[in-house]
Amino acid sequence: MNFEWWTVLYIGFVLFFSVIILLERRSPPKTVAWLFVLAFLPYLGFLFYMLFGRNWRKKRWVRAKQPIEYSQVENAINHYTDRLMADRTAHYALGSKDRLMYMLIQSASAPLTTNNKVTVLKDASEKYPVLFDMIKKAEGYIHLEYYIIRDDKTGRHLVDLLLEKAAQGVEIRVLYDAVGSSAFARKHKDSLQRAGIKLSSFLPVRIPVLNSGLNYRNHRKIAVVDGRKALVGGINIGDEYLGLKELGYWRDTHLLLEGDAVNAVHIIFLLDWFFASEEEINLVDYLPKQEPKPEGHYVQVAASGPDTEWESIHQMYFSIITSAENSLYITSPYFVPGDSILMALKTAALSGVDVRLIIPSKPDHKIVHWASHSYLEEVMEAGVRVYLYQKGFIHAKVLIADGSIASVGTANMDERSFNHNFEVNALIYSREVVEDIEEQFFQDIRDSRELFLEVYRRKTLFRRLKESLARLLSPLL
Known part of the structure; x- marks a missing residue:
């Protein structure tokens, strides 16, 4: 009899949560994959689904972003879009790629900027000297957003530079991912905050060990200094990216941006900072008018995530x-x-x-x-x-x-x-x-x-x- 009740309970459990998964209206491959996990690992599979799979976190975080005042962002985007519409040379330069440009304006609110200088950095040995020099020369503010900041020689050198600039009165904000940079935060958070540096953890988790593979992580790598230079690309902060770990040489690509694209990157940081810290910031104070760049490189910066309407x-x-x-x-x-x-x-x-x-x-x-x-x-x-x-x-x-x-x-x-x-x-x-x-x-x-x-x-x-x-x-x- 106990066996029969256990069987009924098992079948009822699987059916109930199968209906929940079906009602999420995911793509068929995802739905089938989660049903497969649930069928063969019913209770453990359900735990995995609650941790990794459900969209309730996404919906809640989207709602959390709704109070953000977007009027200043929209004004900045409209400024660049209006200039673009009046500049017929941009349409000629883009040729058949102009449809891609318009798609990103619509789906990512990503204006095309034409007043830029772009420098390509091909590994960490090229990126870190640029980043550290930007920090050393900062006069007003330093804004960093990283998925991974390691607690190693490279990460500690970054901490020393930030403490030095904080002592000089430079405003500093560091947004780090709660999972990717957990060891860094445990070691350095208190000392950095005592120095007046503002830190914020992106989507903290209660059990980092179990959540190391969770969705909804901040995978961005952004640095903006004084609104004049920005770095964006694939390189985190740590010794391994200099080729000092078991994988050896680490090939990656990062970009140094100067010009109007800096403001586009900075808007992404400022919105992320508000989302994580709830500190209200006047965006206009951090979006300066950029000096003319004779290189005239065309750049469009697009962000995406579970908080956006479109992929x-x-x-x-x-x-x-x-x-x-x-x-x-x-x-x-x-x-x-x-x-x-x-x-x-x-x-x-x-x-x-x-x-x-x-x-x-x-x-x-x-x-x-x-x-x-x-x-x-x-x-x-x-x-x-x-x-x-x-x-x-x-x-x-x-x-x-x-x-x-x-x-x-x-x-x-x-x-x-x-x-x-x-x-x-x-x-x-x-x-x-x-x-x-x-x-x-x-x-x-x-x-x-x-x-x-x-x-x-x-x-x-x-x-x-x-x-x-x-x-x-x-x-x-």
């Missing part, structure tokens, strides 16, 4: 891929593309576009690595050329199309970046900057080993099984 960076990647006419070059450390991006890539390659993809040879997350490899055979069958980076670990998130447009930022080509994490990418429309990024891409190819379809098909049965199981879980990764 703007997902849409941006899709649009770049589908609009490519001659060439499409992609670097992504985590390649778990989903159905829409996968179909777009295969269609581009089958249409004769030169599509090339660089991913790491060394994994830093094995399940994601296996899931990535499960997609390689079918994209190669469509004509995509795939390369495994050999020099160390490649962490850059770069798309380049037709030598005329490039995306650099924090968003990986995976479900987590598209839907669950807070991301930011800069879209570059100026050929001289795109050529610099493309030149580095071909250097990365020289530091890689190409995969060939006939060789890749010889994988062992065990390897195929690992990849297939990882792919089955890919909607959850």
Whole structure:
């Protein structure tokens, strides 16, 4: 009798929470994946779903952002948009890519800025001297937003610089992710706050050990100093990004922005800061009129996350891929593309576009690595050329199309970046900057080993099984 009641309870439990999952109206692959977990791990699966899967957190956080006063943001965006509409040379320069530009204005409130100077930084050894020099020369304020700040030699050097500038009266705000920078916060939060530095934790969690893989993390890497210079890209703060850990040399891409794009990046930081700290800030005080930049680089900065109506960076990647006419070059450390991006890539390659993809040879997350490899055979069958980076670990998130447009930022080509994490990418429309990024891409190819379809098909049965199981879980990764 007890066995019968236990069976009834089990079936009722699975059915009840299956209905809840179905009512979330997720994509079919996600729904099936969660139902699979729930069926085979009913009680533990339910716990995983409550921690990792439900959208109630997203809905609550969206509501929490609603009180923010957006009128100043809208005024700034409208200012750049009005200038763009009056500048016919911008439309001529963009050519066939103007649809992408308009899409990001609509979906991400991301105006195109044309008064910019962009410098490409190709690893941490190039980025850190720029960042630390910006901090040393700060006169008014320093605003930092990072997913990971390590408590190591590099992180402690950053702390020393911030304490020095705080003593000089510089206003400092540091927004760190509660999971990615948890060790840094435990060690340095008190000393930094005693020095007058404002710190805020992005979406704190009660049990960081259990929540290390949670969705809704702030994956952005932003630095803005005095409203004149901004850094955005894929490089966090820590010794490993200098190649001092087991993965060896760490290849990544970051951008130094000067000009109107700095204000676009700064708006993203200020909104995130308000969301995390609830400190009311007059945005106008932090959006200065920028000096003319003779380089005139065209930049559009787009943010996306679970708090936005549209998956703007997902849409941006899709649009770049589908609009490519001659060439499409992609670097992504985590390649778990989903159905829409996968179909777009295969269609581009089958249409004769030169599509090339660089991913790491060394994994830093094995399940994601296996899931990535499960997609390689079918994209190669469509004509995509795939390369495994050999020099160390490649962490850059770069798309380049037709030598005329490039995306650099924090968003990986995976479900987590598209839907669950807070991301930011800069879209570059100026050929001289795109050529610099493309030149580095071909250097990365020289530091890689190409995969060939006939060789890749010889994988062992065990390897195929690992990849297939990882792919089955890919909607959850």
